[in-house]
Structure formats: C-alpha cells, structure tokens
Amino acid sequence: MIQRNNSYRLLPFKFTHIGNKELIVNEVGDYLFMPNGTVQRVISGSVNRNTEEYRDLLSKFIICDSYNDILQDVIATRIRTKKSFLDGFTSLHIFVLTLRCNQKCVYCQATSQNKDCVNKDMKIEDLNKAISLMLKSPNPHITMEFQGGESSLVPSLVEHAILETERQNKSVGKEIKYVICTNIIHFSEELLNLCEKYNVFVSTSLDGPESIHDSNRGVSGSYKHFVDSLLRIRERLGQDRISPLMTTSVLSLNYPIEIVDSYRQLSFHYIFLRPLNPYGRAKENEDWNLYFDKFLEFYKKSLDYILLLNKRGEFFVEGFTAMVMKKILTPFPIGFVDLQSPAGIINSVVVYNYDGYVYCSDESRMMAESGDFTFRLGKVSDKYEDIFYGKKAQALSRVWATEYIAGCSDCAFQQYCGADPVRNYSTQGDWYGHRPSSLFCKFHKAVFEYLFELIDRRGNEVLPIIRRWIYD
Amino acid sequence: MNSFRIIGNKKAQFNIDANMFSKSVIMKVLYWLNNDFVVQTTSHESQLLVELESNNDTDWNIMKKTISTMLNDFQMREVIEKETHDIRNILYVKAFSNIDNFTEYDTEE
Known part of the structure; x- marks a missing residue:
C-alpha cells in the first residue's frame, strides 16, 4: 500500500479518458470529471486536504479519511440499492403462446411462421404448468407477457392464460401485471374486452411513417390497420394503456427525424430507439460493424432532435437514454434486462416457449428456432428448483456479471453496463465473450461516452430535460 | 515501453x-x-519483446501513444485494485448479507 503524507485512503473506483478529461466512477456509479492526471495524483497521495478537489473526491466516495463502519454501511447500502433488482428474483415471465404471425418483418428475431402453420401454438397443459412455475417465483410482483409470433392470433389462449393465472393466484396472492405484445393489425373486440377487464397493457410496434413501417413489416397496409386499431384501443382502454417499440431496420437508419415525427403525429410522447439484435432473420444482416456505426449516428441525430423538441417546450422522452441516464444520475437500478449485472437472464426474465420448454431469455428461444438449444433450462413439467437453480443456471452464473469478466472488470462504465452470455454465445461462439471484438461492448461504450460528453459539454442545457424524463 | 520499431506498414515491435x-x-x-x-x-x-502485426494499415505513431497510455492506465488500475481489494470485498459482503435472517448461535455451549 502507498504511504500517503496526508493519510487519505482509496475506495474502489474505475476511470477512463473522455476528451481531455478523466472520468472517475465509484463503485455505485457516482462520477466525477477531473483534469487529466488526477488519477495519478490521487493514487500517489498528492491531493491536498482543504482543497475543493479533495472535497469532491471525498464526497463522491473515491477517497476517504478512514474505512470506518459508518462509511462502510453507507456504501454497502448504496450497493444493495443498485442491485435491488435481484431482491425478488425473476419478475418478467414471457409466454410465447404461438410462433404464428400475420406479418413478415424484415428483421424478425423470433423466426415467426405463417399464420396458418400448425403445431406452433402452446398446448393448454403446458400453459397451465408454465403458470404454476411462474407463480412459484419468490417475486411478489410478476409481469406476465404474452408474445409470439403474434399473440392476437390466439385470443382463446390469451384468455385461458389470464383466467388460469387468476385462478391459481387466488391461493398465492401475487400482484400480476399482464402485457400483450402485438402488432395490433387485427386486434379483436374479444381481446379488447379482455384487456379492459384485466387491465392488460398493450405493447406494440411502430417503426416510423407509413412507408418505413410497411416496408419493415413486409406487408402493405400494415400502417393503416395499426392506426385504426390504435385509435380503438386508446378509446376503450385509455391513452396510456398502449405503448409502441421501434426497431431500427437498415432502411430506418436514414430517417431519424421522420421516425420521431411519426411518433409525435400519433400523439406519443415516448420513443425507444432500439437497434436490431443478431437473432432470427435479423442475423442475416451482412455487416454488423457498419450497422452499429450507422445506428450510433442515427441515435445521436434522433436524440439531438428530441432534446431540441424538449427545449422548445414539448415533453418527449427517448427511452433508452432515459434508462441509461437513470443509472448514471440516480442511486436506483432500472428494469432493462440488457444492461444488468448480474445479467437479466433468469434473474429478471424467463421464457416459456410454445413448445413446452423453458428458456433463459427471449433471445434464447429465438436461437432455439434455429436449432440451437444451448439456453434451454428445462421443460415446463420440471421442478422449479431444477430449472431456476439447476446446473445450467449455475454455469451461467459464472459468466454473468461485469464485476468479474475480462474486459468489464476494469471498465469505467461497469456500473452502467450489463453482461449478456446469450449475446456473447450468439455473436462470438462462447458464453464468456471477448470484449475487444464485441459489438455489444463497442456500441454501449460509444453510447456511454457520448452521454458523458453531453453531460460535460451541455450539462446545463440537457440535464434538466433528462431529469424530467427520469423523475416525471 | 521502449525501442518501438516500425517494420513496414503492417508490423511493429x-x-x-x-x-x-x-x-x-x-x-x-x-x-x-x-x-x-x-x-x-x-x-x-x-x-x-512484443510484435504486433495487422492486415490493415496502421498509424503506428498513434498506436505507440495508445499503448503507452494503456500501460500506464492499467498500472494505475492495478494499484487501485490492490489497495481497495479488501475493502471492496467487505462492502459487497455487507451489502448482500441478510442481517435479519441471521441465526445467532450460543457459542458458550
């Protein structure tokens, strides 16, 4: 240990260089921008007491006067708060009720099948067993999400799933939130009644203006059906009971402003700029390096435009930025499974597939459709403990935290990022992954650097806007 | 790092x-x-002795500075890690201990 004249001690922290400054981040994600050379001076004991620099470093838990119990308890509580998403264990339970779909999306990650295909719906007995497994989760707050394929093609299964869950939950007493993921192309009255009765939230997809939306869906007329259903759903369920996600196809990359405006035109105040993921049909994308470079530019242009709208007085949120900024600016975790450590798989999300098997994430079951069952945890008839705490879950736990995997353990962005063994396996062939060649790493580092540059250069202008996104 | 030698466009030692x-x-x-x-x-x-070979053209002057910075940065990270290793472990143990669930055993018996 270095003996320092002024006897302060180091607390665990990471650092990197952004522009001509050093970004220093402590163990719970508090950050400081300091002049280059600060870290060298901190560790060599050259920071003088009674300076603003000393007080900054002290208040951000980069250094301390002593490792006393009170300090330890404060930081330990902060760590526990940051990791509180682990408290209840799996909260998001995805039910793939069918693989059949009525659209032909160019980027389909689920390898959906034709709507008339047979043997691609979940069997009732498997659905009942999956519901029993879900209700064994220790989490008192459960989100039950119906996915596909296109879940609106099987309204009777959706209805059965909700009624059976309500029945089984009478003796369990969990708080259940229902979400139906649907393209709402043909959203029947029967489904609307069900959504109204059981407060089902509708999660849908909108990729931009009519030309982009229809092109991405691979079916003409999709946008018109979408708008018709949107109006019906809003009228019956309320404005805030339906929310869309946007997926950025290669075509979409050229239209950042138009896509944001298409959301505004339909009276949405929120967009989530989501890149393609390398699964299913999307995996056929030729050059992922080029795609992510272009997506980053798309993201920056869109965000810049959205910030401008907010400056002009319009409340409009970019969801991905809001989530990352919540990690940076607040002591709290976020519910975004892609950026969690330990990883979102199993800890936060699990998938019951139409074929009666349980997978550790949505992406895992998408890989299964390509014949790769690596992340299959078991069958719905298996014991809960064997699925959620079994050998595969244990093996995954050895590679699912940024705190201890190579390339992440030293990274300044560790507290904001996440580990993703499924993505590692899909793109690099092994669970552990290789950070220097990882596009997940490259992309997220670039986003974090960009957001910290924004904070540093335009903090006075953008932070009040982003704080409204986080806290409102 | 010393004796940085550029060998053509694609190799350096x-x-x-x-x-x-x-x-x-x-x-x-x-x-x-x-x-x-x-x-x-x-x-x-x-x-x-480290030899780097690339299939692409590389600006070795930039690379030399980058490697030098990386060596210094990782050396500083090592100092921080060594000095804070134990306190970090203590903090995580405290953070994840379920104090309410602990059973107190009478060690006198």
Missing part, C-alpha cells in the same frame, strides 16, 4: 520492461490489442 509492469498489466494491454493485431511475445530476461 517494442520492448516492455517486466520490472516496471506486472504480468497482469501487460496481459491486459495485450488483451485489448488482440482484436486488431496478431500479437506475439518473446521473453528475454526482464524484457518482453
């Missing part, structure tokens, strides 16, 4: 004094280089 940088620091730097370069190392007493 340099020495790292193993007395100045730990094996862990050197390996972490090489880890981040091995996506862009074929990395070969040869040890001569306290000197480690």
Whole structure:
C-alpha cells in the first residue's frame, strides 16, 4: 500500500479518458470529471486536504479519511440499492403462446411462421404448468407477457392464460401485471374486452411513417390497420394503456427525424430507439460493424432532435437514454434486462416457449428456432428448483456479471453496463465473450461516452430535460 | 515501453520492461490489442519483446501513444485494485448479507 503524507485512503473506483478529461466512477456509479492526471495524483497521495478537489473526491466516495463502519454501511447500502433488482428474483415471465404471425418483418428475431402453420401454438397443459412455475417465483410482483409470433392470433389462449393465472393466484396472492405484445393489425373486440377487464397493457410496434413501417413489416397496409386499431384501443382502454417499440431496420437508419415525427403525429410522447439484435432473420444482416456505426449516428441525430423538441417546450422522452441516464444520475437500478449485472437472464426474465420448454431469455428461444438449444433450462413439467437453480443456471452464473469478466472488470462504465452470455454465445461462439471484438461492448461504450460528453459539454442545457424524463 | 520499431506498414515491435509492469498489466494491454493485431511475445530476461502485426494499415505513431497510455492506465488500475481489494470485498459482503435472517448461535455451549 502507498504511504500517503496526508493519510487519505482509496475506495474502489474505475476511470477512463473522455476528451481531455478523466472520468472517475465509484463503485455505485457516482462520477466525477477531473483534469487529466488526477488519477495519478490521487493514487500517489498528492491531493491536498482543504482543497475543493479533495472535497469532491471525498464526497463522491473515491477517497476517504478512514474505512470506518459508518462509511462502510453507507456504501454497502448504496450497493444493495443498485442491485435491488435481484431482491425478488425473476419478475418478467414471457409466454410465447404461438410462433404464428400475420406479418413478415424484415428483421424478425423470433423466426415467426405463417399464420396458418400448425403445431406452433402452446398446448393448454403446458400453459397451465408454465403458470404454476411462474407463480412459484419468490417475486411478489410478476409481469406476465404474452408474445409470439403474434399473440392476437390466439385470443382463446390469451384468455385461458389470464383466467388460469387468476385462478391459481387466488391461493398465492401475487400482484400480476399482464402485457400483450402485438402488432395490433387485427386486434379483436374479444381481446379488447379482455384487456379492459384485466387491465392488460398493450405493447406494440411502430417503426416510423407509413412507408418505413410497411416496408419493415413486409406487408402493405400494415400502417393503416395499426392506426385504426390504435385509435380503438386508446378509446376503450385509455391513452396510456398502449405503448409502441421501434426497431431500427437498415432502411430506418436514414430517417431519424421522420421516425420521431411519426411518433409525435400519433400523439406519443415516448420513443425507444432500439437497434436490431443478431437473432432470427435479423442475423442475416451482412455487416454488423457498419450497422452499429450507422445506428450510433442515427441515435445521436434522433436524440439531438428530441432534446431540441424538449427545449422548445414539448415533453418527449427517448427511452433508452432515459434508462441509461437513470443509472448514471440516480442511486436506483432500472428494469432493462440488457444492461444488468448480474445479467437479466433468469434473474429478471424467463421464457416459456410454445413448445413446452423453458428458456433463459427471449433471445434464447429465438436461437432455439434455429436449432440451437444451448439456453434451454428445462421443460415446463420440471421442478422449479431444477430449472431456476439447476446446473445450467449455475454455469451461467459464472459468466454473468461485469464485476468479474475480462474486459468489464476494469471498465469505467461497469456500473452502467450489463453482461449478456446469450449475446456473447450468439455473436462470438462462447458464453464468456471477448470484449475487444464485441459489438455489444463497442456500441454501449460509444453510447456511454457520448452521454458523458453531453453531460460535460451541455450539462446545463440537457440535464434538466433528462431529469424530467427520469423523475416525471 | 521502449525501442518501438516500425517494420513496414503492417508490423511493429517494442520492448516492455517486466520490472516496471506486472504480468497482469501487460496481459491486459495485450488483451485489448488482440482484436486488431496478431500479437506475439518473446521473453528475454526482464524484457518482453512484443510484435504486433495487422492486415490493415496502421498509424503506428498513434498506436505507440495508445499503448503507452494503456500501460500506464492499467498500472494505475492495478494499484487501485490492490489497495481497495479488501475493502471492496467487505462492502459487497455487507451489502448482500441478510442481517435479519441471521441465526445467532450460543457459542458458550
């Protein structure tokens, strides 16, 4: 240990260089921008007491006067708060009720099948067993999400799933939130009644203006059906009971402003700029390096435009930025499974597939459709403990935290990022992954650097806007 | 890092004094280089000879500065890690201990 004249001690922290400054981040994600050379001076004991620099470093838990119990308890509580998403264990339970779909999306990650295909719906007995497994989760707050394929093609299964869950939950007493993921192309009255009765939230997809939306869906007329259903759903369920996600196809990359405006035109105040993921049909994308470079530019242009709208007085949120900024600016975790450590798989999300098997994430079951069952945890008839705490879950736990995997353990962005063994396996062939060649790493580092540059250069202008996104 | 030698557009060599940088620091730097370069190392007493070869044209002057920065940064990270290793463990143990669930045993019996 270095003996320092002024006897302060180091607390665990990471650092990197952004522009001509050093970004220093402590163990719970508090950050400081300091002049280059600060870290060298901190560790060599050259920071003088009674300076603003000393007080900054002290208040951000980069250094301390002593490792006393009170300090330890404060930081330990902060760590526990940051990791509180682990408290209840799996909260998001995805039910793939069918693989059949009525659209032909160019980027389909689920390898959906034709709507008339047979043997691609979940069997009732498997659905009942999956519901029993879900209700064994220790989490008192459960989100039950119906996915596909296109879940609106099987309204009777959706209805059965909700009624059976309500029945089984009478003796369990969990708080259940229902979400139906649907393209709402043909959203029947029967489904609307069900959504109204059981407060089902509708999660849908909108990729931009009519030309982009229809092109991405691979079916003409999709946008018109979408708008018709949107109006019906809003009228019956309320404005805030339906929310869309946007997926950025290669075509979409050229239209950042138009896509944001298409959301505004339909009276949405929120967009989530989501890149393609390398699964299913999307995996056929030729050059992922080029795609992510272009997506980053798309993201920056869109965000810049959205910030401008907010400056002009319009409340409009970019969801991905809001989530990352919540990690940076607040002591709290976020519910975004892609950026969690330990990883979102199993800890936060699990998938019951139409074929009666349980997978550790949505992406895992998408890989299964390509014949790769690596992340299959078991069958719905298996014991809960064997699925959620079994050998595969244990093996995954050895590679699912940024705190201890190579390339992440030293990274300044560790507290904001996440580990993703499924993505590692899909793109690099092994669970552990290789950070220097990882596009997940490259992309997220670039986003974090960009957001910290924004904070540093335009903090006075953008932070009040982003704080409204986080806290409102 | 010393004796940085550029061999054509696609290859460079340099020495790292193993007395100045730990094996862990050197390996972490090489880890981040091995996506862009074929990395070969040869040890001569306290000197480690590193050879980098790329399929692409490389601005070796920028690369030299980058590697030098990486060596210094990882060395500082090593100092921080060594000094804070124990307190970090204590903090995580405290953070994840379920104090309410602990059973207190009477050790007198």
